[in-house]
Amino acid sequence: MTPDGPTSEVTDVDPESRSELDRQRQDSSEPSPELAPPRITSSAIASTPAGSRADTEAKPGLSVKLEQLRAFYGDAEQVKGIDLEFRANEVTAIIGPSGCGKSTMVRCINRMHEEIPGARAEGRVLLDELDVYDPSVDVVAVRRAVGMVFQKPNPFPTMSIFDNVAAGPRLSSRRGGDLRAMVEAALRSAGLWDEVAERLDEPGAGLSGGQQQRLCIARSLAVDPEVILMDEPCSALDPIATLKIEELIDQLKTRVTIVIVTHNMQQAARVADRTAFMLGGELVEVGPTQEIFTKPNDSRTEEYVTGKFG
Amino acid sequence: MSAFGAPGERSESGQLARYAVSPARRRKDRLARGGILACTVIALIPLALIVYYLLRKGLGAWSTSFFTTDPTGNTFFGGSSIGGIKSAILGTVEIVALASAIAVPTGVGVAVWLVEYGRISWFAQTVRFFVDVLTGVPSIVFGLFVYIVLVVGTGSSYAGYKGSIALALLMLPVVIRSAEVILLLVPAALRESALALGAPRWRVIFNIVLPTALPGMVTGVLLAVARAAGETAPLLFTAAYTQKTNFNLGGFMNSLPVQIYKDVTSPTTAVVNRAWGAALALVTMILLLNLIARLIARRSRLA
Numbered sequence: 029m030t031p032d033g034p035t036s037e038v039t040d041v042d043p044e045s046r047s048e049l050d051r052q053r054q055d056s057s058e059p060s061p062e063l064a065p066p067r068i069t070s071s072a073i074a075s076t077p078a079g080s081r082a083d084t085e086a087k088p089g090l091s092v093k094l095e096q097l098r099a100f101y102g103d104a105e106q107v108k109g110i111d112l113e114f115r116a117n118e119v120t121a122i123i124g125p126s127g128c129g130k131s132t133m134v135r136c137i138n139r140m141h142e143e144i145p146g147a148r149a150e151g152r153v154l155l156d157e158l159d160v161y162d163p164s165v166d167v168v169a170v171r172r173a174v175g176m177v178f179q180k181p182n183p184f185p186t187m188s189i190f191d192n193v194a195a196g197p198r199l200s201s202r203r204g205g206d207l208r209a210m211v212e213a214a215l216r217s218a219g220l221w222d223e224v225a226e227r228l229d230e231p232g233a234g235l236s237g238g239q240q241q242r243l244c245i246a247r248s249l250a251v252d253p254e255v256i257l258m259d260e261p262c263s264a265l266d267p268i269a270t271l272k273i274e275e276l277i278d279q280l281k282t283r284v285t286i287v288i289v290t291h292n293m294q295q296a297a298r299v300a301d302r303t304a305f306m307l308g309g310e311l312v313e314v315g316p317t318q319e320i321f322t323k324p325n326d327s328r329t330e331e332y333v334t335g336k337f338g
Numbered sequence: 339m340s341a342f343g344a345p346g347e348r349s350e351s352g353q354l355a356r357y358a359v360s361p362a363r364r365r366k367d368r369l370a371r372g373g374i375l376a377c378t379v380i381a382l383i384p385l386a387l388i389v390y391y392l393l394r395k396g397l398g399a400w401s402t403s404f405f406t407t408d409p410t411g412n413t414f415f416g417g418s419s420i421g422g423i424k425s426a427i428l429g430t431v432e433i434v435a436l437a438s439a440i441a442v443p444t445g446v447g448v449a450v451w452l453v454e455y456g457r458i459s460w461f462a463q464t465v466r467f468f469v470d471v472l473t474g475v476p477s478i479v480f481g482l483f484v485y486i487v488l489v490v491g492t493g494s495s496y497a498g499y500k501g502s503i504a505l506a507l508l509m510l511p512v513v514i515r516s517a518e519v520i521l522l523l524v525p526a527a528l529r530e531s532a533l534a535l536g537a538p539r540w541r542v543i544f545n546i547v548l549p550t551a552l553p554g555m556v557t558g559v560l561l562a563v564a565r566a567a568g569e570t571a572p573l574l575f576t577a578a579y580t581q582k583t584n585f586n587l588g589g590f591m592n593s594l595p596v597q598i599y600k601d602v603t604s605p606t607t608a609v610v611n612r613a614w615g616a617a618l619a620l621v622t623m624i625l626l627l628n629l630i631a632r633l634i635a636r637r638s639r640l641a
Contacts, residue, residue: 140534145457172536182527186549199537199545244531251535 089285090156090173090254091116092137097151099132099141106132108309109151114255116156119277119286121300121317123293125332129309130289134257137287138174139167155255172200175248175284179260181240183232183247190228192243196251210250218246219276238269245276256280258288262295274299293333297321305329396618399611405619409581409597409612420608423616425583426597430620432585433498433577433593434567437505441566442559444506445513452514453521454543466518472511480507481572489576498584498591501577505566512565516558520551553634560631564624570595594620 092114099107107129114120122130135141136149139160153160160170183192191198193211211228215221220242224235232243241261248256258277262270277286277299290296296303297317304314305324313326324330331337359367403422410421448465456462484504489496524547532542548555573596580590594616601613 138534140530143530143533168536168538170536171534176531176534178527178531178534180527182525182531184528184532184546184550186546195532195545196535196537199532199535199541247531248535 089116089281089283092156092174092255092285092287093152093154094133094137095152095154097133097136097149097153099129099136099149100147101132101144102146106309107136107149110306110311112304112311112314114285114287115302116285117281117283118301119281119288119299120314121296121303122287122289122306123291123296123303123332124306124312125337126291128306130306131259133306134259134287134289135176137255137257138171138176140171140176168200172251173253174255174257175251175253177241177244177248177256177258177261180264181237181244183235183240183243185231185233187232188229189224189232189235189243192232193246193250196247200251211246214246214250215243217249217280218242219272219279220246236269238265238272241265241269241273242276245273245280249280253284255285255287258286260289260291263291270295293321305332307332392614392618392621395611395614397615399615400618404612404615408583409592411581420606420612421581423594423597423612423619425581425592426594426616427619427623428583428585429498429577429592430567430594430623432587433501433505433573433591434563436499436502436587437509437566438559438563440502440506441509441513441562445510445559445562446517446555448510448514449517449521450543450548452518454539454547469511469514472507473515476571477508477569478571480504481574481576483507484572485575496576496578496590498577498587498589501573501591501593502587504572504576505569508569508572509562509566512562513559516562517551517555520554520558521547523554524550557631557635560627560634564627564631567624567627568595568620570599574599594623 094110094112097107097110097112098105110133122134124130132141137153137155137160139149141147141149149161151161155170155173158165160174183189184195187195190211193214194207197207197210212221215224220239223239224230224243232240235243241264245256245261262273265273274295277288280286281301288296288299300317302314303317303320305312305320305326305328307328313320313324313329315325320329321333324333401422405422405427406424407422408425409423410419412419412421448469452462452465456465481504484500484507488494488500488503528546528550529542532546533539537545573593577591577593577596579596579600580592582592584591598613598616598620601609601616604610604613
């Protein structure tokens with residue numbers, strides 16, 4: 029895990045130098061050729077990674093391996109010993125009825141579960157061989173490597189579109205490289221640049237729901253994570269906005285590993301390489317999406333995906 | 339009134355008649371509305387009378403010299419020689435400013451700890467309980483406490499800063515409680531998404547939580563300041579009373595509430611009138627503070 033990445037051209041971006049930044053942003057109406065490829069393609073996304081990276085290769089994401097993961101709220105065991113691997117640069121969908129522990133399990137991966145008072149987790153979460161629950165591991169570093177997109181779009185209300193995307197690098201004191209270029213790259217990767225390029229100073233909360241969610245994805249991309257967890261990212265969005273997010277997921281997996289919790293089985297079928305089915309805090313079955321939906325091994329999986337319960 | 343209870347020929351058609359409001363319900367509705375309105379009017383009467391008397395008696399005392407001269411000890415001869423309330427206004431501003439400088443950072447700090455760190459731990463719950471108790475403590479008790487500890491206890495004399503401490507103690511629970519309520523209004527999702535970006539907790543608090551809560555907190559703080567500015571009891575035996583304008587918080591200090599208290603008990607009509615003028619000045623100052631608080635609250639993103 030290299031949360032800091034190669035930050036060779038570190039130029040400190042202090043509040044004092046914001047005026048310089050603002051001035052640069054003014055000039056953004058005249059895009060320089062290397063910053064503004066005409067169309068957004070998956071290759072363009074791969075070639076404009078978040079500012080600090082110089083290489084043009086699609087960087088592999090990390091695999092995530094859960095070993096006997098248990099999660100508790102007080103005394104209630106919500107996730108009951110799960111072994112599961114999320115392969116690098118694949119999209120894994122987690123499906124299952126409400127309350128089966130999908131979100132809880134996912135929130136254990138970037139240690140957000142423990143933010144809830146009384147909540148704790150046991151077992152191991154291996155991020156490319158490193159256990160994120162190891163006492164020597166800095167929780168802040170884990171969260172930089174494992175980004176998260178929530179159910180409800182939640183841009184920071186006090187911040188502009190630009191500041192929302194810049195929040196990650198700024199808040200994690202990882203100022204380096206050209207902040208404006210990082211923001212642009214993240215917005216491009218989230219497929220939002222063309223829609224907001226002219227109004228980066230407007231509040232992020234003023235965007236539509238789908239744009240806000242893509243802003244949140246851009247925000248998490250700006251810290252250059254290896255894994256992105258998505259907790260029902262489209263459940264508050266209309267079908268068109270959902271489609272955009274799904275296309276985005278497909279493009280993003282060239283650089284990150286994606287875990288997506290969803291209630292929408294068509295969505296799982298559309299975006300996921302592999303699908304895991306959970307029930308009552310336990311993993312019932314995991315496999316290639318095609319197999320889970322057409323010839324599952326477990327009868328409970330079959331009943332769920334064919335709509336007999338849940 | 340519902341769309342179905344529309345007047346005229348529509349409600350007479352058989353289809354809609356059953357949606358019409360019956361006369362009995364209409365009477366009950368009027369009665370209830372009338373009752374609530376009466377309560378409002380009754381509550382407004384003393385308010386209106388206070389404002390009326392303040393303006394009528396207070397404005398008469400106002401003049402340029404009223405604001406630019408200190409009160410004199412000469413209270414028995416004539417009107418103009420009794421002086422104004424300059425020292426009282428400046429004293430109130432100084433004492434309250436110091437009190438705010440003590441209570442606001444402390445109170446906001448306590449609220450941040452309660453919401454972000456203490457949460458539901460037993461210690462946090464104990465702190466909340468005692469803060470609630472403190473909110474209900476009469477203001478004179480704070481004055482008495484400071485008098486016992488800082489005046490009698492140290493064997494020293496009255497001083498402006500001792501009054502500030504008494505007022506700060508008075509403000510503290512109000513600031514803590516209002517700030518806590520506002521901080522709780524900041525959506526947990528904002529904290530979580532900031533934490534999920536890999537931001538350290540203190541950065542989340544300073545860069546996300548506090549800016550989001552700021553307008554609401556300013557309102558609560560200004561209301562606490564306004565309350566403290568009007569208190570007489572905590573100042574009587576802490577900052578005491580003096581006629582002279584004093585910029586040294588270590589010495590005796592005049593203040594508007596204490597000035598009013600002294601003047602009202604005077605047998606001289608002109609001095610009693612000065613109390614009215616001072617009261618109007620105090621109310622105006624607090625009104626201005628409240629207006630500022632409301633203007634800021636209107637910009638609040640959480641309201």
